[in-house]
Amino acid sequence: MTSPIPTATADATARAANVRMMIFDVDGVLTDGSLHFSPDGEVMKTFNVLDGHGIKLLQNAGIVTAIISARKSAIVLRRATDLGVTHVHQGAHDKRAIFEQLLAETGIAPEACGFVGDDVIDLPILSRVGFAASVPGGHPEVRSRVHYVTQAGGGRGAVRELCDLILHAQDKYEAAIAPYLL
Numbered sequence: 001m002t003s004p005i006p007t008a009t010a011d012a013t014a015r016a017a018n019v020r021m022m023i024f025d026v027d028g029v030l031t032d033g034s035l036h037f038s039p040d041g042e043v044m045k046t047f048n049v050l051d052g053h054g055i056k057l058l059q060n061a062g063i064v065t066a067i068i069s070a071r072k073s074a075i076v077l078r079r080a081t082d083l084g085v086t087h088v089h090q091g092a093h094d095k096r097a098i099f100e101q102l103l104a105e106t107g108i109a110p111e112a113c114g115f116v117g118d119d120v121i122d123l124p125i126l127s128r129v130g131f132a133a134s135v136p137g138g139h140p141e142v143r144s145r146v147h148y149v150t151q152a153g154g155g156r157g158a159v160r161e162l163c164d165l166i167l168h169a170q171d172k173y174e175a176a177i178a179p180y181l182l
Contacts, residue, residue, distance in 0.1 A: 004031075006164055008165055013168075020062065021066060021112065022162070022163070023102070023113060024130075024159060026071065027045075027069065051163075060176060061167060072144055076088070095121060116134065118138035134150070135152075148162070
């Protein structure tokens with residue numbers, strides 16, 4: 001029995017098949033976009049475990065993962081470390097410049113990259129990658145310019161949906177879940 005393939009156009013599936021590096025925004029994508037502040041002003045965020053495992057599955061399949069976020073947060077670095085994401089760029093208000101730096105670091109071409117973002121600050125990267133995605137709660141300008149909009153919301157399984165789509169598109173899904181089907 002195989003998992004249902006996320007519903008995507010043939011173009012989006014073909015683009016996902018070429019992804020060698022998947023880059024994630026944080027607020028609104030890896031989280032639901034809510035910011036919770038403790039009494040001492042510390043920002044707290046909630047992450048989805050399914051999303052995290054999807055990132056691990058991509059890594060295990062040989063796909064590089066990265067985070068580019070405009071906000072800077074110790075909790076994001078902690079989550080990235082827990083997941084083994086080594087390319088983490090925070091406080092990135094010029095996301096295009098950070099994206100160019102990431103391309104130089106990895107040697108991966110823009111058309112072999114995927115990016116998921118939710119707001120207009122993400123458009124400079126979304127317009128350059130081979131596979132651009134957003135979430136249902138993303139800004140309308142973003143949703144109208146991407147190749148794929150997830151069914152699940154940010155912080156609610158959207159990242160896992162994208163990871164599964166990429167793995168299916170690359171015929172790596174069955175191998176990715178095989179260790180769990182003993």
